Amino acid sequence: MSVPSYAxxxxxxxxxxxxxxxxxxxxFLIAPILVIVPLSFNAEPYFSFTQGMLTLxxxxxxxxxxxxxxxxxxxxxxxxxxxxxxxFSTFLAASLGTLAALGLSRxxxxxxxxxxxxxxxxxxxxxxxxxxxxxxxxSSLGISQSYVxxxxxxxxxxxxxxxxxxxxxxxxxxxxxxxxxANLGATPTYTxxxxxxxxxxxxxISGALFALMTSFDxxxxxxxxxxxxxxxxxxxxxxxxxxxxxxxxxxxATILITFSVIMLAxxxxxxxxxxxIRGIIS
Amino acid sequence: xxxxxxxxxxxxxxxxxxxxxxxxxxxxxxxVRACLLVAPLVVFILVTFVxxxxxxxxxxxEDPQVNEYMPLTSEALQDWDGQELPDExxxxxxxxxxxxxxxxKEIGKAATRLNYExxxxxxxxxxxxxxxxxxxxxxxxxxxxxxxxxxxxxxxxIIKRLSSSYTSSYYVAALDMETSPxxxxxxxxxxxxxxxxxxxxTLWMSMLITAMTVLLGYPVSYFLASxxxxxxxxxxxxxxxxxxxSLLVRTSSWIAMLQSQGILNxxxxxxxxxxxxxxxxxIYNALGTVIAMTHILLPFMILPLYSVMKTVPPSYLRAAxxxxxxxxxxxxxxxxxxxxxxxxxxAILVFILAIGYYITPALVGGQSGQxxxxxxxxxxxxxxxxGMAAALGVMLLVLVMGIYGLYSRFVxxxxxxxx
Numbered sequence: 145m146s147v148p149s150y151a152x153x154x155x156x157x158x159x160x161x162x163x164x165x166x167x168x169x170x171x172f173l174i175a176p177i178l179v180i181v182p183l184s185f186n187a188e189p190y191f192s193f194t195q196g197m198l199t200l201x202x203x204x205x206x207x208x209x210x211x212x213x214x215x216x217x218x219x220x221x222x223x224x225x226x227x228x229x230x231x232f233s234t235f236l237a238a239s240l241g242t243l244a245a246l247g248l249s250r251x252x253x254x255x256x257x258x259x260x261x262x263x264x265x266x267x268x269x270x271x272x273x274x275x276x277x278x279x280x281x282x283s284s285l286g287i288s289q290s291y292v293x294x295x296x297x298x299x300x301x302x303x304x305x306x307x308x309x310x311x312x313x314x315x316x317x318x319x320x321x322x323x324x325x326a327n328l329g330a331t332p333t334y335t336x337x338x339x340x341x342x343x344x345x346x347x348x349i350s351g352a353l354f355a356l357m358t359s360f361d362x363x364x365x366x367x368x369x370x371x372x373x374x375x376x377x378x379x380x381x382x383x384x385x386x387x388x389x390x391x392x393x394x395x396x397a398t399i400l401i402t403f404s405v406i407m408l409a410x411x412x413x414x415x416x417x418x419x420x421i422r423g424i425i426s
Numbered sequence: 427x428x429x430x431x432x433x434x435x436x437x438x439x440x441x442x443x444x445x446x447x448x449x450x451x452x453x454x455x456x457x458v459r460a461c462l463l464v465a466p467l468v469v470f471i472l473v474t475f476v477x478x479x480x481x482x483x484x485x486x487x488e489d490p491q492v493n494e495y496m497p498l499t500s501e502a503l504q505d506w507d508g509q510e511l512p513d514e515x516x517x518x519x520x521x522x523x524x525x526x527x528x529x530x531k532e533i534g535k536a537a538t539r540l541n542y543e544x545x546x547x548x549x550x551x552x553x554x555x556x557x558x559x560x561x562x563x564x565x566x567x568x569x570x571x572x573x574x575x576x577x578x579x580x581x582x583x584i585i586k587r588l589s590s591s592y593t594s595s596y597y598v599a600a601l602d603m604e605t606s607p608x609x610x611x612x613x614x615x616x617x618x619x620x621x622x623x624x625x626x627x628t629l630w631m632s633m634l635i636t637a638m639t640v641l642l643g644y645p646v647s648y649f650l651a652s653x654x655x656x657x658x659x660x661x662x663x664x665x666x667x668x669x670x671x672s673l674l675v676r677t678s679s680w681i682a683m684l685q686s687q688g689i690l691n692x693x694x695x696x697x698x699x700x701x702x703x704x705x706x707x708x709i710y711n712a713l714g715t716v717i718a719m720t721h722i723l724l725p726f727m728i729l730p731l732y733s734v735m736k737t738v739p740p741s742y743l744r745a746a747x748x749x750x751x752x753x754x755x756x757x758x759x760x761x762x763x764x765x766x767x768x769x770x771x772x773a774i775l776v777f778i779l780a781i782g783y784y785i786t787p788a789l790v791g792g793q794s795g796q797x798x799x800x801x802x803x804x805x806x807x808x809x810x811x812x813g814m815a816a817a818l819g820v821m822l823l824v825l826v827m828g829i830y831g832l833y834s835r836f837v838x839x840x841x842x843x844x845x
Contacts, residue, residue, distance in 0.1 A: 155753070166649045169642045173724060174664045176679040177671055179689060183682060191682040192692055240467040247463030252456045259464055261834070266475050268830050270782020272799040273819045276806055277478035280485055280816075300475040303467060361672045364784055368806065381674045385681070385789055394682070397675040404670040408663070411670075 177401060184209055184394035191391065209395035219396070222380040228291065229376060230359040233298035237355040240299070241306025242348050246340075248307070249314040260307075267304035274301070275368040282369050289371030297365050302355030309354065313347025313418060346418035350411045357407060479823070486816035489593035491539035492585065495532050496523040500589035508583055508608075517565040517576075524551075524558040542811065543584050543595065543605075550575045580607035596817035621801070621818070628798045631716060632780035638720040639776050640769060643727035647768070650728075651735035662732075669725035677786050680718040684709035684790070710792030718790050723779055727772040734768030774833040778826055798822055 151159065187206040188194050196204025213219050244263060247253055266274065278297050279288065287293035321343075325335040363378035370379065377396065384393050437445065493500045498519035506512055527533025533555050534548075541548035554573055561568040569576045584607055588595075595605065602619040603611050613619070646665075650658045668676065683689050691705040700706065708714060738761065746756035784799035791800070798818060805815035 158753075162645060162649070166646050169646045169724075170661070170664045172642070172721065173668050176676060176683055176721060177668060179683065180675065180679045190687070191685065192687050192689055240470055244464045244467035247460045247465075250456070250460040250463075252453065253460040253464065254457065259468060262476070263467060263471060266471065268778065268826065269475075269479065270778075270784075270799065270822060270826060272782060272784040272802050273479065273482070273823050273826075274475065276802055276815055276819045277480075277482040278474075279806065280812070281478035281481045284481075296474045300471060303471065307467070357670065361674070363674060378672065378674050381672075381678070382785070385674070385678055389681075393678050397672070397678055400672045400675050401667075404672070405667065408666055408670045412666075 180394055180397050180401065184391060184398040186391050186394075189390055191389070191394070209391045212390075212392050213395050213399075216392075218375070219377075219380060219392075222375050222377045225374050226360055226376040226378075229294050229298055229374070230356055232291075232295045233302055233359045234352050234356040236295070236299040237302035237306050238348055238352040241303045241351060241355070242310050242344070244303075245307050245310035245314060245344075245347075248311055249317070263307050264304045266301050271301075271362075271364040275365040278365060279368040288369045289374070291374055294366060294370045294374050294376075297369060298359040298362060299355075301362060301365065302358045305354035305358065306348070306351030309351035310344055310347040313344045317343060343421065346414045346421070350414045350418075353407055353411055357404075360403075482816045483820055486596055486813060486820045487592050487594065489539070489588060489595065489813065490591050492536045492588040493591045495527055495536035496520070496585070496589070499523045499585065503582070503586040503589050506582070506586060508579070508586065511566075511577065511579055512582055514564055514566045517569055518563070521558060521561065521563075521565040521569065524555045528555045528558060540584060540588060542599075542814075543588065544581070546575070547581065547584065550581065583607035583609075593813075596813045597821075599814060600817045600821060621798075624796065624798050624801055625821075627712075627796075628781050631712065631795075631797070632777050635716055635719050635723060635780050636773050636777045638716065639724050639727035640773060642720070643724055643731055643772065644765075644769070647728050647731035647735050650732050651738075652740065665725050665728050668721065669729075673722065673785060676722055677718055677789050680714070680721065680790055681709060684714055684717065709790050710795075712791070712795040714790040714792065715787045715795030715797075718786050719780060719783060722786060723776045726775050726779060730771040730775065731765065731768040734765055734771070738764045771833070774829060778829055778833070781829075782822065782826060 182197065183191065183193065185205045185207065186194065186197065187204050187208065194204055248256065248260060248263075253259070274297075278293075282288040282293045282297070285293075287296070317340075321339050322335055325339050326332070330338065361378060363376075363382050366374075366376050366379050367382065370376065377400075381393055381396060384390070499516065502516045502519040503512070506516060524533060527536065533551060537548040537551035537555075540551060550573055554569060554576070557572045561572060575581055587605070587607075587609065598605055598611055600621050602614050602622045604614050605611050650661060650665075653661065681688070685691070686705045686707065686709075688709075690708065691700075694700045695702050695705065708717070742760055742764070743756055746760040747753070751759065781797070782799055783797055784803055787795050787797045788800050788803070791797070799822070802815050802818050802822070805811045805818065
């Protein structure tokens with residue numbers, strides 16, 4: 145899109161004003177995230193740029209907050225907990241979600257709308273309500289303040305993403321392929337692993353990544369149902385921001401941003417691959 | 427299976443019947459198979475997610491404390507008409523409950539519950555429980571002697587009202603109403619209203635945030651949709667990266683940006699726009715909540731808008747222009763109506779997400795930027811008034827479900843898109 149040669153001065157002004165506005169919105173979107181990165185190398189315990197940092201004095205920069213992060217028992221413990229919880233809940237969410245999506249894509253399934261609504265509900269219901277409900281219920285079952293409780297909760301929150309992405313992949317799925325395989329003598333299990341699975345794999349993986357991200361980033365439910373033993377990274381950040389605010393938070397944030405860049409790239413690559421396989425030209 | 431065909435080439439009636447039955451059986455088997463695939467997740471969600479919320483629903487009307495820890499009084503009060511002070515039998519029942527409750531040390535639970543209704547009840551119950559071992563029958567005179575509040579008929583009415591195991595009192599309180607001892611429900615004075623005020627604030631701030639995301643998101647989506655796909659995909663990173671970044675990371679970066687010694691204030695002072703001593707208070711108030719939440723929710727507006735705008739052929743706008751419409755008319759009459767589905771999808775999504783927010787308002791909202799979610803958390807962890815938290819949660823849930831109903835009517839559940 146470029147300004148046409150016949151445009152009058154008013155239209156030209158409008159055109160440039162529009163571009164400036166869009167640029168401003170893009171800056172608004174990305175600046176808070178980019179600003180964190182240099183701040184995390186601040187040598188002083190402040191949340192703002194010091195004089196030295198602005199003049200690019202090397203002494204004003206340091207990696208002390210990263211060292212603090214990597215030597216603190218509490219942070220290391222929280223990394224371990226986050227990894228454990230995220231791993232199991234992602235695995236559960238991906239398996240249950242993929243099975244359900246396979247069922248949902250079959251035309252024979254009755255009450256499809258109702259079931260879809262139910263399965264998506266963890267994404268719609270505000271987390272604070274889910275957290276309050278789970279707190280009461282899981283306590284009465286005796287699984288609050290345990291890994292099991294937290295993993296089950298995060299699995300429930302992650303499944304909608306898997307269901308949605310896998311259902312989307314299956315919408316372009318050619319069911320004749322399954323029939324052909326059966327016709328050629330393959331057992332249903334064999335067909336599933338050799339034909340269906342490779343084709344829906346991209347959907348499963350990106351759904352699983354969403355679920356992983358959900359668990360890794362989830363703090364509200366964790367605050368309510370996890371005990372001190374299960375303290376995750378977001379819980380540690382939450383109490384860090386509320387209590388003793390230190391640039392260690394920013395160091396952690398920078399690491400998490402790197403993490404999300406990798407995630408974003410993976411999901412994008414998968415999406416393009418999936419579009420290519422399904423014959424949609426990108 | 428062998429199919430026999432008669433001379434004319436048609437199936438015999440028995441064969442037709444058998445084939446039909448086979449078909450039915452096979453269709454049924456497929457149906458069962460589909461259900462079996464969905465079943466594990468349905469059961470899982472029902473147990474781990476729906477049951478907790480149902481449990482919360484029950485908890486919001488459940489009120490067992492008085493009934494459980496003052497059982498004899500509760501029962502004796504069933505037949506009391508509330509016209510005049512209870513007689514000796516009821517006072518004797520109360521004395522028995524106080525003795526038993528003091529021994530089991532659980533009378534405090536009933537006292538705390540009664541205190542939610544009328545402050546002073548706790549000290550009345552606990553004080554009498556302390557003195558009960560020295561009290562002799564007749565209990566009526568002795569208890570009134572011990573604490574003259576027992577002669578106040580209103581206190582008895584409150585105990586009678588709470589003696590049933592179920593109550594609407596949490597909802598009444600959550601609507602900023604109070605029940606008089608006579609059972610009449612009325613609004614509390616305006617300066618004492620907390621919950622309705624907070625509900626309104628949550629609603630209008632969520633609307634403001636939604637409006638901000640439309641205002642910022644619409645031009646950007648239009649810009650992205652009008653670019654060639656390759657360029658748009660590159661710029662899309664600027665939208666998707668915030669989308670994928672942890673909520674806490676984004677919230678803490680807004681703290682770094684907006685606080686009085688933060689980057690934005692430093693920048694304004696450095697540019698000479700404001701003096702050093704008049705740094706702007708942009709955080710720990712409603713403004714901080716609006717800015718941070720607009721940033722966090724903006725991608726949820728841009729993504730559906732963009733995907734709708736991609737489907738609007740640019741030739742329509744050109745056709746309108748060449749037919750004599752000025753740019754504004756062409757946009758307003760031709761382009762905008764076609765993007766309405768995107769706006770409504772994005773707006774309802776952002777609005778639903780916004781009214782349930784808790785973390786961001788808690789961290790950057792200060793006093794004036796708190797949402798209803800923060801009050802739920804406060805009752806869960808601070809005041810431990812769990813019935814109240816449950817009632818507020820159910821009200822918020824009803825609100826969200828109502829809006830979600832609109833969403834699925836306009837957009838459809840199956841059209842939810844990610845990334």
